[in-house]
Amino acid sequence: MSSLPGLFNYWIVIMLMMTGFYIVISRGNLIKKVIGLNIFQISVFLLYISMGKVAGGTAPIKPAKSFESGSALQTFTNPLPSVLILTAIVVGVATTAMALALIVRIHEAYGTIEEDEILDMDQET
Amino acid sequence: MEQHVPVLVIITPLIAAPLCVLIRHRRLVFAFSLLVCWATFVMTALLLARVLETGVIRYELGGWLPPWGIEYRVDALSAFVMLFVAGIGAVVATYAPHSITREIPSKRHYLFFTQYLLCLAGLLGITITGDLFNLFVFLEISSLSSYALISLGKSRRSLTAAFQYLVMGTIGATFVLIGIGLMYMMTGTLNMADMAERLTGTVAINGQLLVVNETRTALVAFAFLSVGISIKMALFPLHLWLPNAYTFAPSVVTAFLAATATKVSVYILLRFVFTVFGSDLSFTKLPLDLPLMVLSLFGILIASATAIFQSNIKRMLAFSSVAQIGYIVLGISFVSVTGLTGGIVHLFNHALIKGGLFLAMGCLALRLGSVELEALRGMGQRMPLTMFAWLLGGLGLIGVPLTAGFVSKWYFISAALENGWWPVAVLVLVSSLLALVYVWRVVEVAYFQPPLERQSEIREAPIAMLIPTYALIGASILFGIWTPLSAGVASHAAEILFEGMP
Amino acid sequence: MTEIETQVIDILVLSLLAITAVTIVRMRELWSAVMLTGLFSFLGASWMVILDAPDVAITEAAVGAGISTFLMLATLALTNREAKLVTKRSRISLVVVVVTGVILVFGTFDMPRYGDPNAPIHLHVAPQYLADEVPSTTGHHAEVHVPNVVTAVLASYRGYDTLGETVVIFTAGIGVLMLLRDRNPKKSPSKADKARS
Amino acid sequence: MKHHTILRIVSKLLIPYILLFAFYVQFHGDYGPGGGFQAGVIFASGFILYGLVFGLKQTRRVAPPAVIEALIACGVLIFAGTGVAAMLLGGNFLDYGLLEHHLLEGYLPHGQHLGILLVELGVGITVAAVMIAIFYSFAGRELKR
Numbered sequence: 003m004s005s006l007p008g009l010f011n012y013w014i015v016i017m018l019m020m021t022g023f024y025i026v027i028s029r030g031n032l033i034k035k036v037i038g039l040n041i042f043q044i045s046v047f048l049l050y051i052s053m054g055k056v057a058g059g060t061a062p063i064k065p066a067k068s069f070e071s072g073s074a075l076q077t078f079t080n081p082l083p084s085v086l087i088l089t090a091i092v093v094g095v096a097t098t099a100m101a102l103a104l105i106v107r108i109h110e111a112y113g114t115i116e117e118d119e120i121l122d123m124d125q126e127t
Numbered sequence: 128m129e130q131h132v133p134v135l136v137i138i139t140p141l142i143a144a145p146l147c148v149l150i151r152h153r154r155l156v157f158a159f160s161l162l163v164c165w166a167t168f169v170m171t172a173l174l175l176a177r178v179l180e181t182g183v184i185r186y187e188l189g190g191w192l193p194p195w196g197i198e199y200r201v202d203a204l205s206a207f208v209m210l211f212v213a214g215i216g217a218v219v220a221t222y223a224p225h226s227i228t229r230e231i232p233s234k235r236h237y238l239f240f241t242q243y244l245l246c247l248a249g250l251l252g253i254t255i256t257g258d259l260f261n262l263f264v265f266l267e268i269s270s271l272s273s274y275a276l277i278s279l280g281k282s283r284r285s286l287t288a289a290f291q292y293l294v295m296g297t298i299g300a301t302f303v304l305i306g307i308g309l310m311y312m313m314t315g316t317l318n319m320a321d322m323a324e325r326l327t328g329t330v331a332i333n334g335q336l337l338v339v340n341e342t343r344t345a346l347v348a349f350a351f352l353s354v355g356i357s358i359k360m361a362l363f364p365l366h367l368w369l370p371n372a373y374t375f376a377p378s379v380v381t382a383f384l385a386a387t388a389t390k391v392s393v394y395i396l397l398r399f400v401f402t403v404f405g406s407d408l409s410f411t412k413l414p415l416d417l418p419l420m421v422l423s424l425f426g427i428l429i430a431s432a433t434a435i436f437q438s439n440i441k442r443m444l445a446f447s448s449v450a451q452i453g454y455i456v457l458g459i460s461f462v463s464v465t466g467l468t469g470g471i472v473h474l475f476n477h478a479l480i481k482g483g484l485f486l487a488m489g490c491l492a493l494r495l496g497s498v499e500l501e502a503l504r505g506m507g508q509r510m511p512l513t514m515f516a517w518l519l520g521g522l523g524l525i526g527v528p529l530t531a532g533f534v535s536k537w538y539f540i541s542a543a544l545e546n547g548w549w550p551v552a553v554l555v556l557v558s559s560l561l562a563l564v565y566v567w568r569v570v571e572v573a574y575f576q577p578p579l580e581r582q583s584e585i586r587e588a589p590i591a592m593l594i595p596t597y598a599l600i601g602a603s604i605l606f607g608i609w610t611p612l613s614a615g616v617a618s619h620a621a622e623i624l625f626e627g628m629p
Numbered sequence: 630m631t632e633i634e635t636q637v638i639d640i641l642v643l644s645l646l647a648i649t650a651v652t653i654v655r656m657r658e659l660w661s662a663v664m665l666t667g668l669f670s671f672l673g674a675s676w677m678v679i680l681d682a683p684d685v686a687i688t689e690a691a692v693g694a695g696i697s698t699f700l701m702l703a704t705l706a707l708t709n710r711e712a713k714l715v716t717k718r719s720r721i722s723l724v725v726v727v728v729t730g731v732i733l734v735f736g737t738f739d740m741p742r743y744g745d746p747n748a749p750i751h752l753h754v755a756p757q758y759l760a761d762e763v764p765s766t767t768g769h770h771a772e773v774h775v776p777n778v779v780t781a782v783l784a785s786y787r788g789y790d791t792l793g794e795t796v797v798i799f800t801a802g803i804g805v806l807m808l809l810r811d812r813n814p815k816k817s818p819s820k821a822d823k824a825r826s
Numbered sequence: 827m828k829h830h831t832i833l834r835i836v837s838k839l840l841i842p843y844i845l846l847f848a849f850y851v852q853f854h855g856d857y858g859p860g861g862g863f864q865a866g867v868i869f870a871s872g873f874i875l876y877g878l879v880f881g882l883k884q885t886r887r888v889a890p891p892a893v894i895e896a897l898i899a900c901g902v903l904i905f906a907g908t909g910v911a912a913m914l915l916g917g918n919f920l921d922y923g924l925l926e927h928h929l930l931e932g933y934l935p936h937g938q939h940l941g942i943l944l945v946e947l948g949v950g951i952t953v954a955a956v957m958i959a960i961f962y963s964f965a966g967r968e969l970k971r
């Protein structure tokens with residue numbers, strides 16, 4: 003079990019993910035839910051990025067010379083998780099923007115952004 | 128150009144969407160979108176014909192070989208799903224103008240068609256791709272556009288419905304993202320075929336040699352993917368977003384999403400369970416069939432029973448949709464070719480039936496301004512063509528012989544009896560009775576009660592809306608009688624899925 | 630940096646992240662909660678720098694600490710600044726979250742260890758990206774010749790995903806315009822809301 | 827914030843550099859961290875700063891919403907168009923290797939480099955335009971209240 007410290011990072015990241023998830027499902031304020039989604043997603047991004055790390059590696063930007071010599075002596079961090087997460091970040095902010103636009107409209111229509119108050123108003127009508 | 132058809136199917140609506148923003152003019156945008164939708168449909172038909180003839184078609188995007196690049200991979204199942212998604216997309220687009228003129232401010236019509244095309248492109252993109260992360264990206268395209276489309280509903284509750292769906296959908300998508308990440312971590316690849324291969328191989332973790340699909344990480348990945356997709360496809364009890372979304376969205380949007388979006392999510396589940404993980408792992412090593420069966424049976428019975436007590440007919444049909452998803456999943460859980468054929472053919476049949484029913488609801492909403500049961504009184508006389516279409520669709524939901532619904536139920540009951548599970552067969556019959564009850568409530572009000580005073584001026588819906596409605600309802604009757612294209616292709620697809628990677 | 634130093638920084642940043650996240654859970658004042666979310670994102674971005682992913686770090690900082698925070702503050706300005714304390718569902722939520730978390734932790738035990746150069750993801754697919762030797766349909770090994778491998782993968786090898794990403798942004802942009810650009814049609818609660826749930 | 831002279835002068839000085847930096851990030855993505863998305867965000871933030879200091883009306887005059895809306899679409903079209911161009915030249919969709927040409931010899935790159943340049947430009951334009959459009963939408967909401 004000497005290798006368990008190698009998992010410590012993942013555990014913290016999981017705890018972060020679950021904190022975000024908890025905010026989403028337990029809080030009734032719509033903005034709070036969006037905050038929760040953001041934290042949940044950022045933590046998933048951290049999971050991806052931390053799996054791409056290579057001990058002793060550097061960012062995958064090659065010095066111009068390496069093209070001529072054709073040798074790859076340096077160890078590089080895996081570029082693929084970075085690429086995936088770049089895309090996922092964009093998807094995340096797109097979702098946030100949509101969610102916030104909806105919240106603005108909900109507030110205009112209901113005068114509140116608390117889930118339970120909105121539910122009550124829907125029951126009344 | 129013929130070798131490019133797989134990518135053209137996706138990029139035609141994808142490029143058309145920004146063009147709609149540039150065109151802006153309401154009528155031109157409509158004409159253009161219509162052309163694009165039908166062209167897409169023709170291309171999917173070509174694809175299906177070619178797949179049935181020659182087998183799997185691949186297309187490497189950017190010219191990079193998989194697993195380094197992204198590949199498109201079309202087999203019988205994906206071509207079949209794409210065919211009906213694009214077909215319904217085209218029919219609903221044809222139907223749209225009258226309905227949205229009534230329900231959506233005209234300044235937003237071109238934006239509506241932009242989102243509609245994006246949603247179509249997203250759904251088709253999910254179905255055709257052979258790459259897991261690409262699937263996630265297109266899932267998000269279709270999701271974001273459906274949130275926007277739902278929020279266009281007339282009532283303010285469409286906004287909260289869209290928000291609720293957004294939160295649930297994003298949780299689902301994030302679960303899928305976690306699942307994909309863990310799978311990638313264990314295999315180093317994102318290509319489905321490559322991953323399926325590497326899952327059965329071994330991997331050296333921390334000095335130990337492990338079989339990948341026996342690792343705890345792979346199992347957890349499988350669990351997260353299943354839960355994430357179950358939210359997206361509204362599998363009971365994760366269906367809570369669906370009734371509001373379908374009830375308060377504009378009629379056109381409800382018809383399109385009800386017929387296609389959840390079906391494509393089921394397709395994703397099939398891809399993961401059968402193609403990536405393999406039926407052996409999913410059902411032999413993991414008892415996935417049992418929870419799926421229990422959840423689907425509960426879903427069918429509870430959702431059907433709830434549907435009976437709804438006074439809003441769109442909501443009633445929405446609960447019926449949750450029940451139908453249950454049937455489809457039940458088909459999968461039989462773990463037999465017959466059951467899976469039933470599941471796949473019901474994807475198709477239910478898409479036609481429910482699409483047609485919601486289009487008929489759109490006709491009613493156009494003339495009545497309401498979709499309450501009460502408002503439907505006497506509509507059997509006032510709007511005979513619309514109500515007759517509704518009646519035929521309703522019969523399909525019950526599963527009366529000579530309708531497409533009967534074909535699906537036939538497969539479910541045969542599969543249940545094949546496995547010797549006669550109680551399941553009985554439950555399927557009982558649930559049909561529940562469907563009979565909720566369909567009958569509408570029929571009774573529409574045909575056997577006199578029209579309300581204030582509705583004496585109501586006329587039949589315009590012919591431009593009735594034709595698309597009857598196209599879908601007619602198709603659902605046609606495929607109740609003539610089944611080579613539906614059940615034939617479905618059983619072919621089911622056999623391929625059980626063989627593993629094509 | 631030596632191994633030990635890196636580990637210390639790792640633990641430091643991770644603890645800060647955890648503290649920030651837990652603080653946000655308890656916070657009712659939305660303005661500060663939004664600010665802390667920005668901080669969370671910024672701390673995440675710093676950890677990404679340590680993890681040798683500068684591209685992602687820049688983007689996360691720009692998006693999380695920049696755009697998202699800005700948008701949320703704009704929304705707060707248009708709505709409320711204080712959240713109600715709702716506790717009725719917190720127990721069920723806690724159970725769901727703990728179960729999910731435990732399942733995930735269970736999944737970590739067969740994971741390759743952090744930083745392990747022999748993890749599957751470093752041995753399959755990625756090496757060809759780094760060596761600029763990705764096979765193409767034309768048979769020969771086409772070369773992209775771009776020093777930043779992340780850019781090469783993003784824009785060329787997986788360029789189609791990036792097209793999808795652009796379309797996602799496009800979709801959200803059109804969606805926001807649809808929701809907020811024009812004056813609303815009156816969404817009356819009285820007329821269309823007769824439906825009971 | 828419209829009446830703070832110092833703020834106005836500082837922003838006036840700052841904004842050109844922000845926009846310039848956006849261009850640097852846009853076209854230098856091949857060599858260092860950065861690319862279309864980041865550049866688009868930076869470019870938009872320059873504009874948003876302008877909007878915050880000089881007011882929405884003034885900003886709308888500089889970048890009319892209709893133009894921004896068209897640009898949102900144009901970015902996607904540039905990206906997809908690059909892919910279609912490769913297809914017309916006989917390759918697969920987005921196969922930049924085929925983008926050979928004889929224009930501006932020595933200035934405009936070829937093949938993969940040209941493809942990456944074009945698609946990053948498409949991403950940058952759409953991202954910047956969407957961010958500005960979102961800013962207009964939210965800020966415009968405030969005005970109407």
